Amino acid sequence: MDPTSLQRLVFLTSLLSCSTNQARLTVTPSSSQVFKDERVSLRCEDASDGWTVMRNTSIDNRAECGVNWGTSAGSSCTIGSSDPFENGVYWCESTEGSTSNTITITISGGSVILQSPALPVMEGDDVTLTCRTEMADNLPADFFKDGIFIGTESAGHMTLQHVSRSDEGLYKCSVQNRESPESRLSVSEKPTTTMDPLLRHLVVFCPYCICTYIVVSLYRERATGNDSSVSVAMTPPTRAEQGLDDDYDDVMSAVTTELQF
Numbered sequence: 290m291d292p293t294s295l296q297r298l299v300f301l302t303s304l305l306s307c308s309t310n311q312a313r314l315t316v317t318p319s320s321s322q323v324f325k326d327e328r329v330s331l332r333c334e335d336a337s338d339g340w341t342v343m344r345n346t347s348i349d350n351r352a353e354c355g356v357n358w359g360t361s362a363g364s365s366c367t368i369g370s371s372d373p374f375e376n377g378v379y380w381c382e383s384t385e386g387s388t389s390n391t392i393t394i395t396i397s398g399g400s401v402i403l404q405s406p407a408l409p410v411m412e413g414d415d416v417t418l419t420c421r422t423e424m425a426d427n428l429p430a431d432f433f434k435d436g437i438f439i440g441t442e443s444a445g446h447m448t449l450q451h452v453s454r455s456d457e458g459l460y461k462c463s464v465q466n467r468e469s470p471e472s473r474l475s476v477s478e479k480p481t482t483t484m485d486p487l488l489r490h491l492v493v494f495c496p497y498c499i500c501t502y503i504v505v506s507l508y509r510e511r512a513t514g515n516d517s518s519v520s521v522a523m524t525p526p527t528r529a530e531q532g533l534d535d536d537y538d539d540v541m542s543a544v545t546t547e548l549q550f
């Protein structure tokens with residue numbers, strides 16, 4: 290294998306590993322509101338080393354977990370009761386500056402919270418909102434959307450069935466006239482969320498096939514040498530070089546396509 294082919298392979302491989310490494314932030318418990326003394330775990334999933342959890346709050350921007358808040362362990366971060374409680378927008382960031390999805394978490398100092406999904410829910414799903422108090426669960430609760438009363442639930446749970454984009458908004462609840470903070474419910478459209486992973490897998494899978502093909506054809510080229518009876522049936526050296534350039538362009542356009550997502 291000559292040095293330029295080797296360089297190309299190294300370049301392609303690093304491009305591919307960059308383009309496939311898109312971290313996703315998840316939170317446990319999966320709620321956009323928690324009580325002040327509850328422990329919250331944030332995790333950068335599908336992330337290699339070098340991704341950290343960051344947050345913006347009203348007092349600090351782009352603050353890294355483990356520096357002035359939270360306890361960092363690899364690509365995870367835990368917020369304990371000893372941390373100054375702050376509402377914030379959280380995300381994962383790589384050392385190269387790539388970012389994940391964001392999650393807004395409201396840490397309530399009050400006695401009532403609304404448990405609603407921290408991540409966008411999919412169109413058509415059933416979504417349960419739970420009104421919790423520090424004293425007891427399952428108390429009768431009033432629910433509000435965008436400040437408007439939408440109903441009372443005797444056990445404190447409201448289920449929105451087959452949610453659509455029109456269910457998006459700011460929700461809150463109240464128990465015995467004590468109100469929770471408000472949190473946004475986001476609903477993502479079904480077609481895009483079901484298409485995206487499929488497309489992404491195709492785009493990611495193809496370059497790997499092409500890479501394998503390049504390696505195999507380069508290997509064959511070397512292995513068969515000038516044995517014409519084999520190289521005619523398989524891949525003659527000049528043809529392989531030509532193919533390499535075409536494949537290189539294919540991979541580049543595939544990678545470019547993915548980066549535009």
Ligand SMILES: *[C@@H]1O[C@H](CO)[C@@H](O)[C@H](O)[C@H]1NC(C)=O
Binds near residue numbers: 391
């Ligand atoms: C965090 O704050 C920085 C600086 O104000 C801003 O540029 C960035 O967009 C914020 N990020 C999020 C996710 O809100």
